[in-house]
Amino acid sequence: MEGAALFQFLLRMGDNTLILGHRVSEWCGHAPVLEEDIALANTALDLIGQTQMWLGLAAEVEGQGRSADDLAFLRDVWDFRNLLLVEQPNGDFGQTILRQFLFDAWHVEMLRRLTDSSDARIAAIAAKALKEARYHVERSGDTVIGLGDGTDESHARMQAALDRLWPYLGEMFHGDGVDEAMEKAAIAPAAEALRAPVSERIEAVLDKATLSIPETRHARSGGKSGVRHSEHLGHLLTQMQWLQRAYPGATW
Amino acid sequence: MYAQMVQSTGKGVKTRAEMTEEEARFQDRIDAGEKIEPRDWMPEGYRKTLIRQIGQHAHSEIVGQLPEGNWITRAPTLERKAILLAKVQDEAGHGLYLYCAAETLGVSRDELTQDLLSGRMKYSSIFNYPTLTWADMGAVGWLVDGAAIMNQVPLQRTSYGPYSRAMIRICKEESFHQRQGYDIMMKMAKGTPEQKRMAQDALNRFWYPSLMMFGPSDADSVHSAQSMAWKIKINTNDELRQKFVDQTVPQAELLGLTIPDPELKWNEARGHHDFSQPDWSEFFAVIQGDGPCNSERMEARRKAWDDGAWVREGLMAHAAKKAARKVAAE
Numbered sequence: 001m002e003g004a005a006l007f008q009f010l011l012r013m014g015d016n017t018l019i020l021g022h023r024v025s026e027w028c029g030h031a032p033v034l035e036e037d038i039a040l041a042n043t044a045l046d047l048i049g050q051t052q053m054w055l056g057l058a059a060e061v062e063g064q065g066r067s068a069d070d071l072a073f074l075r076d077v078w079d080f081r082n083l084l085l086v087e088q089p090n091g092d093f094g095q096t097i098l099r100q101f102l103f104d105a106w107h108v109e110m111l112r113r114l115t116d117s118s119d120a121r122i123a124a125i126a127a128k129a130l131k132e133a134r135y136h137v138e139r140s141g142d143t144v145i146g147l148g149d150g151t152d153e154s155h156a157r158m159q160a161a162l163d164r165l166w167p168y169l170g171e172m173f174h175g176d177g178v179d180e181a182m183e184k185a186a187i188a189p190a191a192e193a194l195r196a197p198v199s200e201r202i203e204a205v206l207d208k209a210t211l212s213i214p215e216t217r218h219a220r221s222g223g224k225s226g227v228r229h230s231e232h233l234g235h236l237l238t239q240m241q242w243l244q245r246a247y248p249g250a251t252w
Numbered sequence: 253m254y255a256q257m258v259q260s261t262g263k264g265v266k267t268r269a270e271m272t273e274e275e276a277r278f279q280d281r282i283d284a285g286e287k288i289e290p291r292d293w294m295p296e297g298y299r300k301t302l303i304r305q306i307g308q309h310a311h312s313e314i315v316g317q318l319p320e321g322n323w324i325t326r327a328p329t330l331e332r333k334a335i336l337l338a339k340v341q342d343e344a345g346h347g348l349y350l351y352c353a354a355e356t357l358g359v360s361r362d363e364l365t366q367d368l369l370s371g372r373m374k375y376s377s378i379f380n381y382p383t384l385t386w387a388d389m390g391a392v393g394w395l396v397d398g399a400a401i402m403n404q405v406p407l408q409r410t411s412y413g414p415y416s417r418a419m420i421r422i423c424k425e426e427s428f429h430q431r432q433g434y435d436i437m438m439k440m441a442k443g444t445p446e447q448k449r450m451a452q453d454a455l456n457r458f459w460y461p462s463l464m465m466f467g468p469s470d471a472d473s474v475h476s477a478q479s480m481a482w483k484i485k486i487n488t489n490d491e492l493r494q495k496f497v498d499q500t501v502p503q504a505e506l507l508g509l510t511i512p513d514p515e516l517k518w519n520e521a522r523g524h525h526d527f528s529q530p531d532w533s534e535f536f537a538v539i540q541g542d543g544p545c546n547s548e549r550m551e552a553r554r555k556a557w558d559d560g561a562w563v564r565e566g567l568m569a570h571a572a573k574k575a576a577r578k579v580a581a582e
């Protein structure tokens with residue numbers, strides 16, 4: 001049972017970075033300024049690199065002879081385990097950078113705890129990914145602050161992005177059987193345990209950004225369990241998986 | 253090459269007798285292989301020609317993100333996706349170095365960007381061709397980066413210091429891109445029948461546009477003669493094109509692919525391959541804006557710029573507020 005839960009947990013880590021990395025990579029060549037083109041590509045690149053490690057380990061744990069690529073390119077929507085937040089469309093640059101910040105704030109805290117994981121393989125991946133995530137959260141946080149506390153227009157756009165994305169935050173902190181099994185085995189922290197430190201970091205940045213936290217609404221969920229993804233994920237997969245699906249068995 | 257048909261003074265190279273004392277001293281420095289630095293005296297024509305050339309090169313790096321960016325979301329494996337992302341990121345970095353080099357000549361990145369978006373300045377014709385299959389990612393790396401390297405390796409010795417240094421950094425990355433492109437081609441050419449078909453099709457579509465990258469023959473061009481005297485240009489277009497063909501033919505053979513030119517053959521007497529010229533009327537049409545993707549490329553760049561205006565303004569406004577708060581606190 002623990003093996004199955006571990007596999008699910010690793011899919012969650014890898015699918016988050018895969019889907020967010022994919023989303024961010026959609027910006028390539030279309031960013032507001034050259035430095036952002038470079039930074040967004042860099043973020044996407046880090047996330048795809050982390051995906052290779054998480055899904056690589058997931059495939060190993062599963063022991064069915066699948067590879068990280070098989071997991072990324074040959075599963076359908078219901079088998080994906082990423083948070084709903086990361087599959088949300090890019091929207092404008094404000095929505096992209098805010099989504100990034102909300103994810104980074106959680107990610108950096110999660111990875112920090114995972115460096116103490118009882119599973120040495122997970123601790124090693126987390127240590128490597130944490131360096132990157134620290135840089136990401138600093139950058140996305142600064143950009144959220146800059147745009148929130150910028151012009152009237154940039155402020156309004158950032159507030160709209162926050163209102164749009166806020167309901168997706170809660171899913172990160174809702175634990176389920178997989179999380180409990182991970183906590184019991186000292187592999188990963190309880191989902192709920194991250195709520196306070198992550199919220200604190202987010203609130204500090206939103207405060208500097210002069211953005212107001214929306215009233216708490218019903219938290220969306222169904223991504224990390226795979227029970228109910230948004231409609232967006234299927235479209236993302238049709239693009240991402242197309243070559244592998246159209247030419248099965250080819251080596252690229 | 254990423255800079256095509258760059259206009260120089262158009263007046264031909266001055267004889268020693270026609271040069272002012274300053275111009276003669278400047279030419280002596282160039283002839284002695286010295287580097288010209290931003291603070292040094294330089295003829296106005298030298299400065300303007302360099303801005304055109306470096307600007308066009310920078311724009312090519314930026315627009316060049318688009319045909320490859322077109323495949324990032326469809327890359328077939330995680331590794332290929334990472335490699336392609338890194339490559340496109342490098343190209344944006346090249347654009348940045350080059351805009352910085354141009355800035356040392358007194359023109360801002362924003363001014364150059366406006367000139368690109370208004371169509372006053374050009375970018376390489378090659379980026380107006382579509383990328384239609386995954387094999388195109390191979391062909392672009394192999395042929396397009398390959399052709400760019402042909403031009404840029406000699407430009408490492410160009411007379412203008414900042415340009416030369418930018419080229420040295422860029423060349424290292426470009427040769428990496430070319431190897432990765434060739435690696436994709438190899439996988440495709442040795443893959444399934446469909447993959448092999450994609451590889452051959454990509455070569456068919458990119459061969460002549462790659463030859464066009466060097467620009468039409470400039471043996472008689474007064475612009476090129478001046479640029480060569482100033483060491484802004486090191487080789488003629490025909491020399492570079494020949495070198496490119498000679499280098500690429502054995503690589504295509506190794507892939508088992510056929511270069512789409514029935515006239516292509518080794519000429520023992522010349523010690524070079526004979527080959528067919530591309531359709532230069534197509535080249536001029538592409539340069540004039542009538543290539544397969546000119547509209548899409550410019551629309552994409554304009555949209556990125558326009559959609560990004562609020563971001564640039566927001567970040568600048570924030571920086572100004574921060575600076576004001578700092579002053580107020582002191």
Ligand SMILES: [Fe+2]
Pocket residue numbers: 313342343346422426
């Ligand atoms: Fe480049």
Ligand SMILES: [Fe+2]
Pocket residue numbers: 343397425426429
């Ligand atoms: Fe390149």
